[in-house]
Amino acid sequence: MLKVIKNRIEQGHRTSKYPKEPIQLYHRFRGMPKVVKDCPAELVGRCADACPQEAIDRKTRQIDLGRCVFCGLCETLSEGKFVHFSQDFEMGTSCREDLLTLGDLPALAEHSKKHFKKLFGRSLQLRQISAGGCNACEADTNVLNTPFFDLQRFGIQFVASPRHADGIHVTGPISKNMRAAVLSTFEAVPSPKVVIASGACSISGGPFYGSEDVVGDLNSLIPVDLYIPGCPPHPLTTLHALLNYFK
Amino acid sequence: MDNFLQVQNNQRVARADIPDLPFEVFREALLSLAHQGGQVVQFFAYEDRGQNRLLAVMRTDKLYVTGCEVAETYLSLTADSTKFHLFEREIGEQYGIQAEGHPWWKMVRYHPNYAGGTDVFENDYQQEIPGNYPYFTVEGKTVHEVAVGPVHAGIIEPGHFRFQCLGERVFHLEIQLGYQHRGVERLFQTVSANRLPIIAETIAGDTTIGHSLCQSQAIESLAGLTVNKGAKVVRTIALELERIANHIGDLGALSLDVAFNPPAAYFGRIRGEYLNLTQILGGNRFGRGLVRPGGVTQILGEEQEQLISAKLAELTPEVEHVNDLIFSSPTVLARFDQTGTVSHADAEAIGLVGYAGRACGLSYDARVAFPTECYADLPRNKNERTDGDVCSRGTVRREEIRHSTQMINTLLPKRQEEPSVLPQEWQLAPDSFVVSINEAWRGEVSHCILTDAAGKIQRYKVKDPSFHNWTGLALSLRDEGISDFPLCNKSFNLSYCGFDL
Numbered sequence A: 001m002l003k004v005i006k007n008r009i010e011q012g013h014r015t016s017k018y019p020k021e022p023i024q025l026y027h028r029f030r031g032m033p034k035v036v037k038d039c040p041a042e043l044v045g046r047c048a049d050a051c052p053q054e055a056i057d058r059k060t061r062q063i064d065l066g067r068c069v070f071c072g073l074c075e076t077l078s079e080g081k082f083v084h085f086s087q088d089f090e091m092g093t094s095c096r097e098d099l100l101t102l103g104d105l106p107a108l109a110e111h112s113k114k115h116f117k118k119l120f121g122r123s124l125q126l127r128q129i130s131a132g133g134c135n136a137c138e139a140d141t142n143v144l145n146t147p148f149f150d151l152q153r154f155g156i157q158f159v160a161s162p163r164h165a166d167g168i169h170v171t172g173p174i175s176k177n178m179r180a181a182v183l184s185t186f187e188a189v190p191s192p193k194v195v196i197a198s199g200a201c202s203i204s205g206g207p208f209y210g211s212e213d214v215v216g217d218l219n220s221l222i223p224v225d226l227y228i229p230g231c232p233p234h235p236l237t238t239l240h241a242l243l244n245y246f247k
Numbered sequence B: 001m002d003n004f005l006q007v008q009n010n011q012r013v014a015r016a017d018i019p020d021l022p023f024e025v026f027r028e029a030l031l032s033l034a035h036q037g038g039q040v041v042q043f044f045a046y047e048d049r050g051q052n053r054l055l056a057v058m059r060t061d062k063l064y065v066t067g068c069e070v071a072e073t074y075l076s077l078t079a080d081s082t083k084f085h086l087f088e089r090e091i092g093e094q095y096g097i098q099a100e101g102h103p104w105w106k107m108v109r110y111h112p113n114y115a116g117g118t119d120v121f122e123n124d125y126q127q128e129i130p131g132n133y134p135y136f137t138v139e140g141k142t143v144h145e146v147a148v149g150p151v152h153a154g155i156i157e158p159g160h161f162r163f164q165c166l167g168e169r170v171f172h173l174e175i176q177l178g179y180q181h182r183g184v185e186r187l188f189q190t191v192s193a194n195r196l197p198i199i200a201e202t203i204a205g206d207t208t209i210g211h212s213l214c215q216s217q218a219i220e221s222l223a224g225l226t227v228n229k230g231a232k233v234v235r236t237i238a239l240e241l242e243r244i245a246n247h248i249g250d251l252g253a254l255s256l257d258v259a260f261n262p263p264a265a266y267f268g269r270i271r272g273e274y275l276n277l278t279q280i281l282g283g284n285r286f287g288r289g290l291v292r293p294g295g296v297t298q299i300l301g302e303e304q305e306q307l308i309s310a311k312l313a314e315l316t317p318e319v320e321h322v323n324d325l326i327f328s329s330p331t332v333l334a335r336f337d338q339t340g341t342v343s344h345a346d347a348e349a350i351g352l353v354g355y356a357g358r359a360c361g362l363s364y365d366a367r368v369a370f371p372t373e374c375y376a377d378l379p380r381n382k383n384e385r386t387d388g389d390v391c392s393r394g395t396v397r398r399e400e401i402r403h404s405t406q407m408i409n410t411l412l413p414k415r416q417e418e419p420s421v422l423p424q425e426w427q428l429a430p431d432s433f434v435v436s437i438n439e440a441w442r443g444e445v446s447h448c449i450l451t452d453a454a455g456k457i458q459r460y461k462v463k464d465p466s467f468h469n470w471t472g473l474a475l476s477l478r479d480e481g482i483s484d485f486p487l488c489n490k491s492f493n494l495s496y497c498g499f500d501l
C-alpha cells in the first residue's frame, strides 16, 4: 500500500493542457510540410522523382498529405529550399482534395458537418477497425487513453461493440482479407454514423499502394467524413482533428 | 557440415557457392542439424528459371545455408521435426508446393499462390477467409467452443481465435491469422528501390527500427556500402529505445490485465516518453525515416545527447519504482506465477525466439550470437527467472529494460558528428545472397535477399519473430483458464502484421 502511495506522489499530475494551451513539439518532428512556392522547377522535379510515395505534384507543387509518409526525404534533398517540415501537427481535413496542399489547410472546425457537432459534440463513441496496416496508427491512437492525453475528459471514447458506437475509425490500407469485416462492422453501427480514415494507409494505401492484396482506399468502400493524415498521425493530430470536427 | 555453406550475418555470398543438393540429402541434412539443436532462421521457396527451389538458413552458434531443387510435392520435414511446420505451410501457400505427410496442413495467410497454379489447400479465394478450412474441434457433450475476432474488443489488430473448452478450461487454442496480409514480400520484389525502406519500416510498426536495420544491412552488404561509427551508435540506441518503449507498454498492460491499474496508467504515459526520445533522435515516435541503407538520416548532436541522457536519468528511477510496485504486489504475482507456462522442451521444439524463448531458458540473443552495429562491444544480459510462465516473460522484460538503459547510457557519449547519409543510389551485386539477422525487441528478425544476374531483387524473404512465437502463445493456453487468455496474450504481445506481411 505504501508503495502505491509513494508511486502516486512521484507520478503526480501529468495530463496535458492542450488544447487550452499550445504544445511545442521537438524541432526534428515532421508535421505540416511547408512548400516554398517559387523554388526552381528542377528542384521540385528532383524531389518528385525521389518521393517514394509519389506525393509531390510537380506542376502545382502541392504535397498530397493523404499519400505522404512524412519521411523527410524531400526536405533533405532540397535542403529546405522546396519543402521544410513545420512542427504544426494540426492536419485533419473533411475533404480529400484539401489534403493536396502547399502548407495551409482550411480550418477544420468550420468545415465539419453541423449536424455531427450537434449529435456527437457532447459524447462520441468510436469503434476502431484495424485493417491491414503496420499497427503504429493503432498504437498512437491507443495512446490517447493514457493520462497524458486523457481523451475521455472530452467525452470521446473508443468502445468494444459497433452497436455502441457512433462511427468507425479505420486504420490500414484495407487488406483484402479484412474487407468483409470492415463492411460488416460498419453496417453494425447504428445510423447516423461517421467514418474516419486515419493514416496514409486508409487514405491512399500508404506504403502499400499498388499491392494486389489491399483495397487501398477506404473512401472507395465507404464515404469518409474525416481524414487524419500521417504515418502514423501524431496522437495530437488525432486529438486536434476529433476535437475540432466534433466539438 | 559438407552439405552446408557456413556464412556470417550480413555476409554477401555468391549464389553459386550455396550447395545445390539432391532433395533427399537436403532433407536429411536439415533434419540432422535440427535434431542436434539447430534452429531454422529461414526456410523458403523461390522460382528460378521455371524451376522451384528451396533455400534454408539454419543456426547453431554459427549460420549455415543450403539449397535444393524441389518438385511439386516433397516429403514433409515437419513429420520428423516441428521446427519446420509453419515454414512448410508458407512454402505451400506461396508457391503451391505440397509437403506430403505434413501433420497440420492448412493455409497461413490466405492468398492465392504466386505461381497461379492449383491451390494446395483447395481454397477458392473468392470466398472470404478462412475459406475451405474446418477448424480443429473437440467433441463431447460438455465441450464448447469460443470464437473471437477478427475484430477484437479494443484498438488492436485483427486475428481469429478458436478456443475448445471444457467449462473454463482450454483444451486447445487455434489461431488463424492473415487478416493483415498486404503482400509485403511481393512489393519488395516489384517496387522501385526508393520504396524499399518505407515498406520495411511498416512491416511491423512497433519494430520499425528492427526491420529497417535488417533491410539496410542486407542492402549495404549487397551494394558494398559502408556505415560510419556515428551512424552505428544512432542505430543501436534507436533499437534499444524501441525495446524499452515496447517492454514498458506491455508491462503496464499486463498489470491492467490483472486489474492493478496504477502501474498501467504510469507505464502508459512513460512508454510515450520513450517514444518521444526516438522522436528527438529522428523526428518520429516510431523511428520512421531514420535508418537508411548507408547509415542514418540524422546525426546525434550534442543537443540530442543531452536531452536523451537527461530524460533517461529522470525516467530510470520512475521505471524502477513502478516495476517494483508490479513485481512486489502479491495479487499480481498470484496471477503471473505459473500461468501460461511453455516448457523448455516445447520452446526448443517450436523454436521460440526473443524474450519468449529466453523466459523458457533458451538463451539465444542475436545481439550476442551474431552481433551487428555496436553490439560486439556491449555486455550481454542475464536472465534470472526462466520458468516459461507469464511471470518469467514479465521478469525478462524488466531485466531487459535495465540492460538496454545501461547500453544507451554507454553509447551516448560515444556519439560522433560524422555526416549522416544523404539519399543515395545503390547497385546490388548480381547472383548474390545475403541473410541479415537482428535482435529486435520481440526477438530474431531476419531478411534474406537473392539477386538475379542483373542485380535485381529476385526473392525477398522476411521473417518476423512472431512467425515462431504465435505457436508458443497457443501452447501456453493448454489447460489454462480461458480468462487467462488476455494475460498470456499480453505476455507474448505478438505482431499480427509482422506475421501476416
Ligand code: SF4
Residues within 6 Å of the ligand: A050, A051, A052, A053, A054, A055, A056, A063, A067, A068, A069, A070, A071, A072, A073, A074, A075
Ligand atoms: S516527406 Fe512526403 S512528400 Fe516528402 S519525400 Fe517523403 S513521402 Fe514524399
Ligand code: SF4
Residues within 6 Å of the ligand: A132, A133, A134, A135, A136, A137, A138, A171, A172, A173, A198, A199, A200, A201, A202, A206, A207, A230, A231, A232, A233, B202, B205
Ligand atoms: S499509415 Fe503508416 S503508420 Fe499507419 S498503419 Fe499505415 S503504415 Fe502504419
